[in-house]
Amino acid sequence: MTDASAPSRVVDPELLIHRDATALAHAVAARFITALVDAQSNGRVAQVVLTGGRVAAAVYRSVAESPAGASIDWQRVEFWWGDERFLPPGDPERNETQARDALLAHMDVDPARVHPMPADTGQSPEAAAEAYASELAAAISALSDDKRRAVPAFDVLMLGVGPDGHVASLFPGYPQVAVTDVAAVAVHDSPKPPPTRISLTVPALNRSREVWFVVSGEDKAAAVAGALKETSTLPASAPKGRNRTLWLLDEAAASQIE
Numbered sequence: 665m666t667d668a669s670a671p672s673r674v675v676d677p678e679l680l681i682h683r684d685a686t687a688l689a690h691a692v693a694a695r696f697i698t699a700l701v702d703a704q705s706n707g708r709v710a711q712v713v714l715t716g717g718r719v720a721a722a723v724y725r726s727v728a729e730s731p732a733g734a735s736i737d738w739q740r741v742e743f744w745w746g747d748e749r750f751l752p753p754g755d756p757e758r759n760e761t762q763a764r765d766a767l768l769a770h771m772d773v774d775p776a777r778v779h780p781m782p783a784d785t786g787q788s789p790e791a792a793a794e795a796y797a798s799e800l801a802a803a804i805s806a807l808s809d810d811k812r813r814a815v816p817a818f819d820v821l822m823l824g825v826g827p828d829g830h831v832a833s834l835f836p837g838y839p840q841v842a843v844t845d846v847a848a849v850a851v852h853d854s855p856k857p858p859p860t861r862i863s864l865t866v867p868a869l870n871r872s873r874e875v876w877f878v879v880s881g882e883d884k885a886a887a888v889a890g891a892l893k894e895t896s897t898l899p900a901s902a903p904k905g906r907n908r909t910l911w912l913l914d915e916a917a918a919s920q921i922e
């Protein structure tokens with residue numbers, strides 16, 4: 665079994681390019697199911713980090729509709745989020761709401777293993793981010809994880825990428841991109857609505873065995889090409905899987921890669 669708490673090493677990103685957004689969503693769904701089955705057959709409770717956005721919703725729907733999903737013990741999957749729009753509970757714009765509607769509501773998940781980022785119930789986004797960091801820390805396995813980082817070892821972390829190169833809710837030029845001492849941060853004045861968000865930080869994102877960037881559409885092509893350059897400073901160039909970093913793209917999103 666590979667241990668995500670092992671020292672980081674640089675692993676070249678792998679590119680997998682699919683015909684269009686639909687083909688991409690189905691391919692990622694199949695890969696997601698296989699990754700969960702693999703984690704569980706290694707004796708682990710699978711730890712996954714969900715994202716938001718258009719392709720993510722299509723992936724979740726495809727997972728929910730796949731007969732292969734029956735090979736997963738959904739009670740033994742722990743769900744986390746890489747970022748969240750800080751909105752009231754149940755708001756349709758929340759990444760949590762999207763994932764619940766498209767996937768979680770259709771599977772026999774253990775509610776105690778579903779860890780949405782806090783919704784806006786009147787507390788500050790800073791307090792919400794701190795609460796999420798504490799929830800991550802509390803989930804650390806006493807046996808196999810690295811307590812210094814206070815984040816569990818994720819099996820799969822999915823990320824979308826914005827046309828500006830943002831990832832999770834880490835936006836280019838924003839100070840949260842450089843934060844390394846906490847697992848989760850509040851984000852104000854996001855250039856993409858809604859303006860207030862919560863995000864995992866780069867070191868927390870990098871606690872994953874596998875990081876999957878799932879990106880579709882021509883409007884993301886420049887950001888994808890930019891993030892894949894060795895000299896890139898875009899937020900999307902920062903997350904790296906301990907074992908694998910996959911860029912799962914459709915042809916339009918891949919169209920400017922040099």
Ligand SMILES: O=C1O[C@H](COP(=O)(O)O)[C@@H](O)[C@H](O)[C@H]1O
Nearest residue numbers: 715716717718719823824825832
């Ligand atoms: O706001 C967000 O957007 C990105 C990308 O979304 P998309 O619809 O352009 O694919 C997403 O990755 C992030 O989780 C979300 O909060």
